[in-house]
Amino acid sequence: MSFQSKWSVVRSQVRSTGFKHNSLALLVGTALSANAFAGFPTLYGKIHLTANQYDLEKIDFAPTAAGATTYRHIGATGVTTELDTFALESTGSRLGVQGDFDATSSVQVFYRLEYGIDVDNGTNANGRELTQRNIFGGLRGSWGSILVGKNDSPLKTLQTNPVLRTDLDRFNDSPLGDIGTYIVGENRPDNVIQYTSPIWFGGLEVNIAAISAEETGVPVSGTNQQDDNDFASGKSASITYGKAKWYVGVGVDSNIATTDAIRAVGEFTVGPFKFGGIYQTAEAHDDVDSLGGLSTFVGTNGTTLGAQNGLNPLSEWDGAAGNAFKEQDGFIVNAQWKIAGPWLAKIQYANSTTTPTNAAYKDVDLEGVIIGLDYNFNPNARVFATVASVEVEGDEKISTKATTDTASALGFDFRF
Numbered sequence: 001m002s003f004q005s006k007w008s009v010v011r012s013q014v015r016s017t018g019f020k021h022n023s024l025a026l027l028v029g030t031a032l033s034a035n036a037f038a039g040f041p042t043l044y045g046k047i048h049l050t051a052n053q054y055d056l057e058k059i060d061f062a063p064t065a066a067g068a069t070t071y072r073h074i075g076a077t078g079v080t081t082e083l084d085t086f087a088l089e090s091t092g093s094r095l096g097v098q099g100d101f102d103a104t105s106s107v108q109v110f111y112r113l114e115y116g117i118d119v120d121n122g123t124n125a126n127g128r129e130l131t132q133r134n135i136f137g138g139l140r141g142s143w144g145s146i147l148v149g150k151n152d153s154p155l156k157t158l159q160t161n162p163v164l165r166t167d168l169d170r171f172n173d174s175p176l177g178d179i180g181t182y183i184v185g186e187n188r189p190d191n192v193i194q195y196t197s198p199i200w201f202g203g204l205e206v207n208i209a210a211i212s213a214e215e216t217g218v219p220v221s222g223t224n225q226q227d228d229n230d231f232a233s234g235k236s237a238s239i240t241y242g243k244a245k246w247y248v249g250v251g252v253d254s255n256i257a258t259t260d261a262i263r264a265v266g267e268f269t270v271g272p273f274k275f276g277g278i279y280q281t282a283e284a285h286d287d288v289d290s291l292g293g294l295s296t297f298v299g300t301n302g303t304t305l306g307a308q309n310g311l312n313p314l315s316e317w318d319g320a321a322g323n324a325f326k327e328q329d330g331f332i333v334n335a336q337w338k339i340a341g342p343w344l345a346k347i348q349y350a351n352s353t354t355t356p357t358n359a360a361y362k363d364v365d366l367e368g369v370i371i372g373l374d375y376n377f378n379p380n381a382r383v384f385a386t387v388a389s390v391e392v393e394g395d396e397k398i399s400t401k402a403t404t405d406t407a408s409a410l411g412f413d414f415r416f
Helices: 023-037
Strands: 042-059 079-090 094-102 108-117 130-141 144-150 192-196 204-211 234-242 246-256 259-270 273-284 325-340 343-356 364-378 381-393 403-415
Touching: 079 403, 094 130
Parallel strands: none
Antiparallel strands: 042 079, 042 094, 042 403, 094 108, 108 130, 130 144, 144 192, 192 204, 204 234, 234 246, 246 259, 259 273, 273 325, 325 343, 343 364, 364 381, 381 403
16 A cells, blocks of 8 residues: 555644633644644544355365264365355454654654454454554655555555556455455565555556564474574565556565465456456465465354364365465456446456365365445445355365355445
């Protein structure tokens, strides 16, 4: 995310001459002026609620022995229900404060403190009311900006047009529709130092992030050497160029969530239509690593029986007790059509091929389709409906039958 444009921060315009004969008002005016100088914050947020009908499948693994409570991760001949429920969910809802103020005539200080909130039940799966999102502080000038804290990686934010701020993740936060369902790389790391350039040549932006894992440097085992203890043990960078009706970009991760990745994106507009695409190739950073950052945007728990590795559609197709994949190639293509007035139609197709760490098992193929219809009251408020389906098939030694997950949703999304 770029911070080159000034944020809309409330600044006091109170003049002391209006309060010469009112000491109380003078005190209030002084306080307001002090707050303005210190960067009086802007409160903002997003409420994203969906009513979802889930029908998710998982592989029907047999117990490791008669009467056992542990399960095999290979040798299945069918699938079983993982989740069949109606759920009201709050995904991506947030509350934050942000602001900036002049440190000198040429340097600004900026800050953001953003937390995830669960509107449907007040607390998340860990029983907490707030979860940390992007939280940072930084300096900004004509030379660009530097932020320090916790922030989305440049590769993750690559899908955002630096000129128009459109989002290629057209089903962001949607069950089985967010791009994190299909490919790795949607990371929000800690300990980030990030430089963001100004907008050059009318549309060029560069982001470079140094990310420190802060490991101890004391080996624990052969597969856990704790040697990511240097400055910038992880790196992420992106470059984008955009104009009014198109943009392209490329991003690179090195050792972010144990993953190296290259992502390329593009979008163009023709009349009422927008067409976009994302391509990514990723691999484990070291031979002892597995791909990290596999995520899901299904907020409801699945069944506890069987080899439960989480709700990501890929999670049970590695023949292991966890997510043990070493490579992945994937692409996403989507389009939207501004039909008329407030109506907007969207469609997306995703495909990825993921390689298990164990070479005895074949690649896992994923196909996902989602369609949606939005009714936009204004740029900050909409209601929408989506229908999504994801099918995953891997090695027959793991299961002879593919899994199919579906989700239908009605929701509303507004920002303040």
